[in-house]
Amino acid sequence: MRPVTFDETAVALEAINLSVTLRRSRDGADIPAVNGVSFTLYRGRTLGIVGESGCGKSTTAMSLLRLLPRTARIAGQIRFRGEDLLAASEERLRAIRGRYISMIFQDPMVALDPLFTIGDQLAEPLRIHCGLEGDALRARQVELLAAVGISTPETRLTQYPHQMSGGMLQRIVGAIAMSCNPDVLIADEPTTALDPRAQASYLDLLKMFGETYGLALVMVTHDMGVVARVCDDVLVMYAGQAVEKGPVRQIFNAPKHPYTRALLTSIPNGEVEREWLPTIAGQPPDLSRLPPGCSFAPRCSAAQERCSREAQIERVVGDRHRARCWRAVAP
Amino acid sequence: MSSTYPTPPSPEAIRVSGSRPRLPWFALALLAPVLVFGIFGPLLFLHDPTAINLMTPQKPPVWLAGGEWAYPLGTDQLGRDLLSRLMEGARVSLTIAAVGVLLAAMIGITAGMAAGYFGGFVDTIISQIVDIKMSIPATLLIILLGAVIGGGLVTIVVSVIFLFWADYARIIRAEALSLRERGYVLLAKVANAGHGRILRRHILPNLFGTCIVLVTLQVGRAILIEAGISFIGLGVQPPATAWGMMVFEGRSYLSTAWWLPTFSGLAITITVLGTSLFGDWLRDRLDTRASAL
Amino acid sequence: MLSYFLRRLGRAAITIVAVSLIVFVAVRATGDPTFSLVAEDATEAEIAEVRAELGLDRPYFVQYAIYVGDVISGDFGTSLRYKQPAFDLVVQRLPATLQLALAAFILSTVFGILLGILAALRQGRWPDMAIRAFAALGLSAPSFWVGILAILLFGVMLQWLPTSGRAHPLSLLLPAMTLALHSMASIVRLTRSAMLETSSAEYIKFLRSKGLPERLIIWKHALRNALVPIVAILGLQLSNLVGGAVIIEVVFNWPGVGRLMIEALVNHDFPVIQAGVLLITLSTVLVNLAIDMSYGVIDPRIKYQ
């Protein structure tokens, strides 16, 4: 795989006012899982989408390729290479999936079909999108496995998923996702199921992909450590909304939304025996019964009367830095 | 695995599934007449089901030429009222099915729970017996049994137990095996709970749904077995009657009195269909893993 | 793979031994055969002599060993009715039963899987509804009754197909279809739910994200994975079909072991019954073993267990 030169200000993909409604199977209620989220992906940069479970981060990621359940309804725009993916035909999308935009899922142990060899599953996108066959196909397979750091790739190609460890499988999933040199790679909690050491080296691998091949990387995660390690930009989600977004340093050094601030301070940060951790009171809200005004207001220690009446739209608080809070101000 | 991050069910994990009806109306509609006749049969008889009337043999149902309201579904070769006989058959079939299935359930659930919970040697033995049972054609066992103890009610009930206990054992074993590894069972052991308490308070309550579903689904199959046994002449003996026997007897009059085998077979089909639809509904409602049936 | 094969082989052997034990116990339970062999006014000494000749005075395990020896050499005794060796009677009829059961097995497997896939692909729409209704009925209707209705319709009313015996080449059609119905219905249901379950699996989602055509996802990945649980129950289906054949043979006058055994039952012809039970079980267990072996072809995980 050859490094490519690219322009860091080139927009790879743009999501505009993305909203997703899912149907909850328990009671058939409509859940506004994602609510008016916008963001831009740049080549060679990594966007972290962070939040707690149920905040809509995975749904956002899945909706970029329209890989949602059939009952889901998506609104907004996803602009990619001059077209709106939400308006594209299913056939057009298939040509884009795995070729220009590809994905990595959370659990590598179930991401590969247990009945087919690694080689077979790696060959599929290469055949379909790149038209590779025979020796060229094989050479590319070996090259890809080597690129993700798998020793003895020739043997691995003939093996089945159950013969490999989770860390190795996730590398193979990475190789499959990278097989056609995509523009955008969406990684949905790619290291949550891995051991700490496997986690760190996998993140380094993804980071290297982004920088070397001009990939726009989306990293969905709940772990601020992961964000700090690989991301250039962050989008913090709470109850289906992007409460804050901006460059990673600005967000970590001067968070503007009280939720972001609470998230950053409430994690044990490696300081030995710190006495008490600041906490966020209460529980995340039920998405089918969101409070009026700002969704975070009921848990917010700085909430004012106004917060429970109306929600702030995205407020400019810095260069490319936005926050949905009445009290957020530019530095 | 202590290092994985189990995600609790979240809106992101929503799966496509149709909405479930509140009550299985169709299944209940199918079962209602069977249950009413089965329970109140003797009060509703138009005729004594065993009364032979040689003046009225092979009368067709009322909507055909020659039919009359006194015999709504016609009569058999001996002039007995078909409807009354079907009601009587319902009683016999339902009783046998219920008794057989319940006894089989008791044996099977005990065996399955023992195998799944205790594992080891107990499990090896029970699983081996279940395996053997599964690979022997059921009808052959019934024939062998019939040859040894002769026909009759006992044969049917014993056959039902014999055939069904292994199903319970297999499914309950698998379920108990996975329940045994749950955190709460380990914690109960840490809390000094004995096997009795763990089985009673932790395992059994969580098996309950599966058991109910299994019993419901098996009642239908037991009726089919009963019919089959009666059909090969090992079931209840005349003058008592059962649905399978009625199909068998009616078979000889196929060309002259088609209604005889048709209606008795229909009664079996409706009942079995009703119970299995009801069982399917229960299974979806209780969300158990008894899908192996 | 070898250890898997050995384990299966061991299981098959244990099954056969268990059946032989069951039959052996049944033979003893039907009564002392001595009395059917001696004259009614036989003396104690004469009875004892016959018993010794038959080996009935020896310990049970010795009797069982003798019994097994007899069985292996094909000696199941003589039919009380036909005065022929029971073994020969059963072996003559065995091909007819196996033909019927295998025809039904192929019918139910092929159509069961196809219809199950179709229902899963059209989930919630009319083909799904129709197939599910058909499967529910197929599981609820007693096969002998369906057979009788089929005779009534195709034989008596339409007169399209032969309904009795085994003489005509088309004779196999009605009994095989009738016999296949129940097992086909359960394969339909299993295939449908297995297909739906694999379709929501994580690896199918990943395949979609790779941009694979839907037909490749369904016919290559989803189907192959759905086949794993289906193949696992095919052996069970086969033994159900062989059992069901006994009844269907009676309905259609099919000259197989089943009808022979029902006749034997009526005539208390015990040697024929025990020969039938043992030989049919033996053939079922062997075919079952073959099916189990094919399991490793579908699921590579088996090889490494």
Add this chain to the structure above:
Amino acid sequence: MTLPVLEVSGLAKHYPVGSPWFHRGERSVVRAVDGISFSIAEGETFGLIGESGCGKTTTVKMLLGLEPSTAGRILFQGEEVQNADAATLRQYRAQIQTVFQDPYSSLSPRMRVEEIIAEPLITDGRLSAADRRDRVAELLEVVGLPKEAATRFPHEFSGGQRQRIAIARSLSQRPRLLILDEPVSALDVSIRAQVLNLLRDLQQRLGLSYLLISHDFDVVAHMCRRIAVMYLGRIVETGPTKIVRDRPSHPYSKALFSAVLAPDPDAVHRHIRLPGVPPSPIDPPSGCRFRTRCPLAQPLCAEVEPQLLAGAGGALAACHFTERIDSM
């Protein structure tokens, strides 16, 4: 010096593997835990850290008496509990309780919270039903749940609340020591802080000792003054958290901590990657178990098994070449 609450020495668990029928002679043995020693003082939190498969879970099971050990001693407040009589064992189990990782499978779904919390008291049988009810109400208050929770079922609670219920249950018999097996790794970040604070608060109020087992170094560092690092069934390094983290003496600890993801974008990372794959606990490498992946390995490592000795950093490390640690 006061007696430690728990003292473990030379604890080991070996499982035979493979079918007894197909193997002749010696059967292979999985050395899941192979001779570990540590002690926990009154009111202390001791951390056990390692990757999956290092033997953490087996250690927990042995300490809880769910698995018999193959060798070694477990002393609870100075008293031997291995092979103890039933009464001693019961008493021991009342004093050592546990909280598991998964709050979804650790509460019986068809039991009311009341019975879940009171189960250890029910099997113990010393309290009357009324006293048990009072105790449950008291415990609910201690963990910050409303009294009404008692009559509800687990599925009515969120993950964090369930973990509070699990903690309340573990406290029901006033234990001395809690074994916390990944107590927060299944919880969301904001809930995690609440539970960690609760645990710390309980420790101070009730004078509890904790054994905290986790693969999350930040959580361990936050809670523990002393830790032990496990690799393939053995403790490779142990000592004060600060020292083990800042100046690890064992190459494995060093590699492990280099992988910690600090939530700070300006942190300098130098992730030390280890060659090869983790060896199987069936037939572990001779000598030092870590040598097959160790950048410092020498021929000596294959021959002599290193013992826990004072290492370069100041903690106890099982390494022959601990003075070369800085060359990594």
